Amino acid sequence: MTTRINPSILAADFVNLQAELARIATADLVHVDVMDNHFVPNLTFGPQMVGRIQDVSPIPLDVHLMISDVDRWAPGYAELGAYSVTFHAEATDEPVALARRLRAIGARAGIALKPGTDAEPYLELLSEFDQVLVMTVEPGFGGQSFMHETMPKLRSVADAVRAAGLDVWLQVDGGISTDTIGIAAEAGADTFVAGSAVFGADVPAERIAALRDLAASHRHEGAHGPGSLKS
Numbered sequence: 001m002t003t004r005i006n007p008s009i010l011a012a013d014f015v016n017l018q019a020e021l022a023r024i025a026t027a028d029l030v031h032v033d034v035m036d037n038h039f040v041p042n043l044t045f046g047p048q049m050v051g052r053i054q055d056v057s058p059i060p061l062d063v064h065l066m067i068s069d070v071d072r073w074a075p076g077y078a079e080l081g082a083y084s085v086t087f088h089a090e091a092t093d094e095p096v097a098l099a100r101r102l103r104a105i106g107a108r109a110g111i112a113l114k115p116g117t118d119a120e121p122y123l124e125l126l127s128e129f130d131q132v133l134v135m136t137v138e139p140g141f142g143g144q145s146f147m148h149e150t151m152p153k154l155r156s157v158a159d160a161v162r163a164a165g166l167d168v169w170l171q172v173d174g175g176i177s178t179d180t181i182g183i184a185a186e187a188g189a190d191t192f193v194a195g196s197a198v199f200g201a202d203v204p205a206e207r208i209a210a211l212r213d214l215a216a217s218h219r220h221e222g223a224h225g226p227g228s229l230k231s
């Protein structure tokens with residue numbers, strides 16, 4: 001079973017991003033948080049900056065869009081070559097149409113659910129997505145505490161993915177550390193975003209390896225598919 005560790009560059013030094021990317025080259029994907037100070041009360045960067053990150057990154061991009069008007073903006077991130085583009089369910093009335101557009105461009109399509117958003121309406125639509133992101137904090141900021149109360153929702157998505165026999169990656173994001181990654185892995189996650197836990201380490205590669213080992217040793221029995229990165 002594949003376990004993916006995706007460091008979030010929200011916790012990196014923005015003035016030295018190329019060097020920061022080199023420090024996490026042993027990770028699976030680099031998680032890129034796009035925030036518009038509207039969907040969330042914080043601001044990061046847009047397509048121009050993400051395009052430059054794409055140019056210099058040693059590993060593929062996992063773009064997490066925390067923006068409004070996502071139907072307008074998300075396809076541009078797929079066009080610039082992001083491996084995976086995840087938009088929030090709360091930001092569109094047409095999640096399936098948007099996911100199809102992203103896939104047609106060649107990106108993996110992800111749907112993200114805030115802690116207060118029910119997964120139930122999306123369980124019938126799982127084949128339309130390559131990834132479901134269950135937020136384990138309120139989106140907007142790094143360094144927050146893991147919300148244990150999101151685990152039943154993660155379990156319900158994991159059960160639905162397994163029952164349907166799909167290879168949909170289950171991602172968690174927010175407060176993931178060596179203390180919490182096992183809890184999310186046991187609940188069915190296979191793809192783990194970690195910002196402060198990775199960039200706060202003296203040697204990020206060692207922290208990435210430790211997180212990967214912990215997740216793998218806690219992986220949910222019978223969790224779904226191998227799913228290689230380049231599939």
Ligand SMILES: O=C(CO)[C@@H](O)[C@H](O)COP(=O)(O)O
Nearest residue numbers: 010139140142143175195196
């Ligand atoms: O999307 C977000 C926050 O909204 C995340 O990707 C954070 O960047 C995770 O940071 P840590 O909680 O791991 O420090």
Ligand SMILES: [Fe+2]
Nearest residue numbers: 033064173193
């Ligand atoms: Fe994120």
